Amino acid sequence: xxxxxxxxxxxxxxxxxxxxxxxxxxxxxxxxxxxxxxxxxxxxxxxxxxxxxxxxxxxxxxxxxxxxxxxxxxxxxxxxxxxxxxxxxxxxxxxxxxxxxxxx
Amino acid sequence: xxxxxxxxxxxxxxxxxxxxxxxxxxxxxxxxxxxxxxxxxxxxxxxxxxxxxxxxxxxxxxxxxxxxxxxxxxxxxxxxxxxxxxxxxxxxxxxxxxxxxxxxxxxxxxxxxxxxxxxxxxxxxxxxxxxxxxxxxxxxxxxxxxxxxxxxxxxxxxxxxxxxxxxxxxxxxxxxxxxxxxxxxxxxxxxxxxxxxxxxxxxxxxxxxxxxxxxxxxxxxxxxxxxxxxxxxxxxxxxxxxxxxxxxxxxxxxxxxxxxxxx
Numbered sequence: 001x002x003x004x005x006x007x008x009x010x011x012x013x014x015x016x017x018x019x020x021x022x023x024x025x026x027x028x029x030x031x032x033x034x035x036x037x038x039x040x041x042x043x044x045x046x047x048x049x050x051x052x053x054x055x056x057x058x059x060x061x062x063x064x065x066x067x068x069x070x071x072x073x074x075x076x077x078x079x080x081x082x083x084x085x086x087x088x089x090x091x092x093x094x095x096x097x098x099x100x101x102x103x104x
Numbered sequence: 105x106x107x108x109x110x111x112x113x114x115x116x117x118x119x120x121x122x123x124x125x126x127x128x129x130x131x132x133x134x135x136x137x138x139x140x141x142x143x144x145x146x147x148x149x150x151x152x153x154x155x156x157x158x159x160x161x162x163x164x165x166x167x168x169x170x171x172x173x174x175x176x177x178x179x180x181x182x183x184x185x186x187x188x189x190x191x192x193x194x195x196x197x198x199x200x201x202x203x204x205x206x207x208x209x210x211x212x213x214x215x216x217x218x219x220x221x222x223x224x225x226x227x228x229x230x231x232x233x234x235x236x237x238x239x240x241x242x243x244x245x246x247x248x249x250x251x252x253x254x255x256x257x258x259x260x261x262x263x264x265x266x267x268x269x270x271x272x273x274x275x276x277x278x279x280x281x282x283x284x285x286x287x288x289x290x291x292x293x294x295x296x297x298x299x300x301x302x303x304x305x306x307x308x309x310x311x312x313x314x315x316x317x318x319x320x321x322x323x324x325x326x327x328x329x330x331x332x333x334x335x336x337x338x339x340x341x342x343x344x345x346x347x348x349x350x351x352x353x354x355x356x357x358x359x360x361x362x363x364x365x366x367x
Contacts, residue, residue, distance in 0.1 A: 027249075028246070029132075076308050099129075100126050104123055
């Protein structure tokens, strides 16, 4: 909320109508709980009437051994091609404030 | 598009009629990370290795610190920041062994964050210190998500907790730079904890962190842990950059300009 208020102030906005977040499966945040918390956290702020949109996104890995990429599951981060665990997570750990719709 | 009757405004874009969409692309933990960066600078100025120690309540974090103080015998100078909801018990145990300790009592917060650690550091003199341990609140969920400005995450899992815990708590075990399987002396008495299975679950999190078994009741088992500590201090002082695996942004650009100077 501090970030939302700061950005609203920087843009001379009197209200925020929409907050868009990207929350990946490995972010450590549960989208439903965040949505519940938002209805409380937004009270009395510039975002008090804002709608919260949470984009959940995929969990994708790229294999350092064979170069293949694909989807994975949170506790089995393995290459979909060779089954190796030497992978990099290319999508899925995000906890991002993507955008705000402001009323100026 | 018509500016007089408003026919360019549709139900889909009505909310934008008097406003604008601002693209932010900012990590939600940005403010915590900002303070974490200050802490990291503070540690760098003093040449201190900062280690975040995490586990369930009762896995043996404080006991490991006590055993480490004993085993190091002053080879590395230690200091400890303790985190608990209530009591000064853990800081008192550390101080009883002649090592400076500051206790953070969080009240209700289930994890430490960079602000709390920043405030605790005001009460700590890091001159001459080699390693600062931050013993986090006992919790396998939340602490892993918060950068405290430290260099390495060490996660403990005691052998009485089940070898599938890394699969059940992926964020925590994926964040570990070192996994310590504690209370290994109990392996003599139980047959349902397989260290190799626990290690395999860690690997399945695409984590190459070493996995050591040890028991504070068997000092000879501490050797790999002490070696890791010595090695990590050396690497840090040799200028090898060290940041823990915490909340990477998955490839999206972090668009943020610092409009102020750091004092």
